[in-house]
Amino acid sequence: MFISSAIAQTAPAAAAGGDMQSSLMSMLPLVLMFVVLYFVMIRPQMKKAKEHKSMIEALARGDEVATAGGILGKVTKLGEGFIDLEVANGVEVHLQRSAVVQVLPKGTIK
Helix, strand or coil: CHHHHHHHCCCCCCCCCHHHHHHHHHHHHHHHHHHHHHHHHHHHHHHHHHHHHHHHHCCCCCCEEEECCCCEEEEEEECCCEEEEEEECCEEEEEEHHHEEEEECCCCCC
8 A cells, every 4th residue: 555655656857967967976075085095095005015025026045034923034945935044043944935024134133
């Protein structure tokens, strides 16, 4: 009973161009938010990830590195996804390459 009368009611027809223009104007703030979000957050994060990937690929034996856990060491072996770090004389640690966060200048570790 109520459903049929609700379906039968129609909204008055809007002006031909006014409805389209108002819907575009209501979407403008949302589009602007996504553009700002891209340039402020997403793009810098992608750039940082790209730099980290190139740094990990450029690792070589003898490089002195710092890991995400705060371990400092010298790279002794390089594998496909893993590296071995010498953290003290005769002490080596097997780590994932992605754990390296910084390559230190030569001579930093004594």
